[in-house]
Amino acid sequence: MTTVVTIQHPAHVHFFRHAIGELAAAGEDVHVFVRRKAPAVELLRYYDIEHTVIAEESDSVLTLPLTQFGYEYRLYRAVRSLDPDLFLGVGGVAAAHVARLCGADSVVFTDTEHASLTNALAIPLASSVYTPSCYDGREGDDHVYYPGYHELAYLHPNRFEPASSSSIRSALDVEADDDLVILRLSNWDASHDVGAEGLSDVSEAVESLEAAGGTVRITAERTLGEELEPYRVSVPPHLIHDVLAEAELFVGEGATMAAESAVLGTPSVYINSLELGYMTELADRYGLAYTFHGSRRHDRGIETATALLADLDDRWRRRRQAMLADKTDTTEVIMRAANRYLPRRVAAEATV
Structure with a gap:
């Protein structure tokens, strides 16, 4: 057929x-x-x-x-x-x-x-x-x-096994004991993104995450500017999920990558004016994500992200296992x- x-x-x-x-x-x-x-x-x-x-x-x-x-x-x-x-x-x-x-x-x-x-x-x-x-x-x-x-x-887990930690951290120029934070910036070019908004100040977000002890790497399809370009992730596209699995924290505007991080057991802070059923469930039912949509979403999201960096433990692995048992x-x-x-x-x- x-x-x-x-x-x-x-x-x-x-x-x-x-x-x-x-x-x-x-x-x-x-x-x-x-x-x-x-x-x-x-x-x-x-x-x-x-x-x-x-x-x-x-x-x-x-x-x-x-x-x-x-x-x-x-x-x-x-x-x-x-x-x-x-x-x-x-x-x-x-x-x-x-x-x-x-x-x-x-x-x-x-x-x-x-x-x-x-x-x-x-x-x-x-x-x-x-x-x-x-x-x-x-x-x-x-x-x-x-x-x-x-x-x-x-x-x-039937479909994906992450690459070795050392190989991914080497590709990102990140040390073994660094708290890796992946920051995702959307391109806003899809029809369903019309009118949507995310982070209000990317430079401030990077500064806050670094001040909290994070080592920030940015994935984006848009121009970052001279100040932020050195933070760009430059791995082949097929390795991006290995990067998300290796990270201690995800912060971003894109729902797909936010959900990918969450189902991999990487705590995910989703900052976008648009709400989605699957992100709401990952947040409210499984505690694998944190979603910020309304007023002060940038400030509230970054506050949560910096707090998470100060309190990293293995609860994300347990929460992921609970989610996988249902799905x-x-x-x-x-x-x-x-x-x-x-x-x-x-x-x-x-x-x-």
């Missing part, structure tokens, strides 16, 4: 990469189509996943609609001769639209409640939608909730979702 996987963000590579391998090993014909967004193509090459680039990265939020239209048009032209059976996508606008044009099924995975435009465009045309059980809302008639997070498709390997969810639809063509052909 023919399965099409759509990739529009580097995190989608991680989300699908194990499922792509398992589908191919099961004899499925898998085709991966990607919009060029750094470092998505680099990751696909590193994991030796065959792929086709069919659209460039959008220049800004204003050009996103045109870029999306071009992506969907090129996707349709690329797949119509493949006679696809199933489309898989995160967010899933292109997957749901082109699947409908091809007479195929589509499964949309989402965990972002405030992605209202994306959800409105994708979900009504999708065959089914899958979300973590903590997702706040109901999306259509075939909405499947599962006990997990997107990040557990690739960071569940599933999300790659298994992807496979179950795909297998709901892939037998249909076989059954249909058998009756001819």
Whole structure:
């Protein structure tokens, strides 16, 4: 059977990469189509996943609609001769639209409640939608909730084992006894980030974290400026999760990396005006994260981060184990979702 996987963000590579391998090993014909967004193509090459680039990265939020239209048009032209059976996508606008044009099924995975435009465009045309059980809302008639997070498709212990501490600290120029703090700055270029805000003063945040004893390294896709550029993490993109696992603390504006840190057992301070169900659950139910959205979010978040640096112990490991006891390997969810639809063509052909 023919399965099409759509990739529009580097995190989608991680989300699908194990499922792509398992589908191919099961004899499925898998085709991966990607919009060029750094470092998505680099990751696909590193994991030796065959792929086709069919659209460039959008220049800004204003050009996103045109870029999306071009992506969907090129996707349709690329797949119509493949006679696809199933489309898989995160967010899933292109997957749901082109699947409908091809007479195929589509499964949309989402965990972002405030992605209202994306959800409105994708979900009504999708065959089914899958979300973590903590997702706040109901999306259509075939909405499947599962006990997990997107990040557990690739960071569940079944899927991930961190690199050695010494190799990661050497790559970051950090000493063995330093309290490593990863500071994540968002690029704010996604449609669901319009109007969102995070840290109000990055330089002040770095100064406060250093004064509390942290050794700060910054991961960001945006320009940092002369003062902050020396703090930039410069490891290959496939090693970023090893970096998060090695850190004593994560502070940042990006929800994906905040959740990745939390599920790895690294305490996560998420500073963003937008709220998300999975971050709320990681904070309130498991104590693996701290979320700051409203007024004085910067000040309150940095105050919490500096306090955590003064009180590091092994409670994060215990909290992570409690979370993992409740949650599933999300790659298994992807496979179950795909297998709901892939037998249909076989059954249909058998009756001819």
